[in-house]
Amino acid sequence: MSKYTSFPEPGDDHNPFQDPAVTQHSSNTEYATLDLYNPFDNKNGPPPPAYAATSPSAPQPVPATTPPSRITPTEPRNYGTSFTPQTAVNATTAELLRKQEELEKKACELERRERELNSHALGPGATRQNNWPPLPTFCPVGPCFYQDINMEISQSFQRTVSIMYYYWMFTACALAFNLISCLSLFCVDSSGGVGLGLAILWVLLFTPCSFVCWYRPVYKAFRSDSSFNFFTFFFIFFVQVIVYVIMTIGIPGWGFSGWIVSLAALKTSVPVGVIMMLNAILFTAQAAMGVVMLKRVHSLYRQTGASFVKAQAEFATGVMSNQAVRQAAANATASAAQGAFTGVAR
Template identity: 65%
Template structure:
């Protein structure tokens, strides 16, 4: 019996509990069915190895609907490759839209500045009852017996889009005044060299005393008030008078002898007598020429601005009529005339 046990299965009589392969701990850790390829593999069996385990193929994605257009196959872009965000037309449209937004933003900023300026004007007018606005032009010292006659503030009274034009016209008036003063000195020098030029010297004094205040009152102030209040009547006054002023600028540049202008002709005539005086007169003629050219350019520019403001001759007539009838002196004279006519009608012949 001992030999039988030695030659047979030593676990045959001991039962399942004595079999170490039947231990529940061992059975629990047996390979699962997913490792079936390991169970059928026998390293001692001389046959070809079983095929390797392959994962199941992924489910193909659903096809797009027939109505959707087929797009080009997408590819992964490299980090250095530029991205295409749209066609050229799309980018041009975006750039145009951006430019339009910037233009509207500038217009809004300009309107905001205009509203701020008008608010300052209203505040200044509200304080006018207690503290009237003081005239500040011409800028004279306090001890001078003559006080300023006008109030002028381009940054406060003139709209933002017209301030450059009004400032240029103000500088043009100052240059014309300076040219008249230099013309007086040149005519004085010419009179000292040649006593026969006395008439020109006397007229140069008259031009300085006459043109300096008249040019400011007759064409600069109407232009200033036209841009300040968008007045068609003042625009018409400015165009008429400044056209005459441009003709005078041209005559000053020409310099007809005996007219009191040191222009080109007068300078060439004096060149035969005295070179130094002729050089001074040539400089004055050059200044007169620049003023004449700038005056013609500004007249054309202001006329183009006037056409864009919507002003008209009918509007100018209405403003003139309203201004005349709003004048207290005119109304008093009209009332007196009407009362006299009615009294004469009641008296009869």
């Protein structure tokens, strides 16, 4: 088989360096070998070419190859949610608005604390300038009360006190509208003069009295955790809610544009009846809101730890700290002592 292949038989004594392929390569000068080139010998000149010089011929055509595609950055793939630049802008805007709202809340809280510290720095004997009602400077009558819900009321009760203040304003507006309703009824029926007069009385009486008798007590109760003011508010406001229910009913001749009077006014004049029915709706909402706020304040009262015993102690302390009461008690004691001494002398 050795005549067909270049590999000798296993049994032949063959020298591998005498292989014709090896001897042919070593005798061929077309290939550069280490024997022909010494890199440290400068006399030999440049290294021999790997292939012998041949006659110039036409350049071989280079096969056309497909140019490599330019690598370009690819857009992010969508893995279930659409993420676009507009979405990123909206998310960033929402985050900035949220942070701005938090900063505004912190600024309001810091301002409230600063005003509270300033009020404490005034000392117990210092008096604040009244700011309610907010009257113009040219008015001869000045404000009668000092009121600042953000500074004097604890943050957990500020919402409730603010609602009570707006509720008082709502009742004042309802009484003013009741005066307009009674006036419109008097214009079409002159027999309603008594109702108009009472409507004027109610708006002049209930508006300031409700502020002093039940709003100020609830304000002072949450301001100083006063049990006495809580009980004062509960008693007066309960009576006020009963009056609101009577207003809603609308008894004829009482000066309230409730449901009975408004339905009766439809027979006389439809426009006047509609106006009075709107007033009856306001009275109904006023009574319902009064019941809700009474229950809400009572639930907060139970959380503050106030009690009837504390209310009695506060009442006794307040009475004895009043200069007029102490002077009257001293005069009464002196008169009694003088009478007893005169009786014993006789």
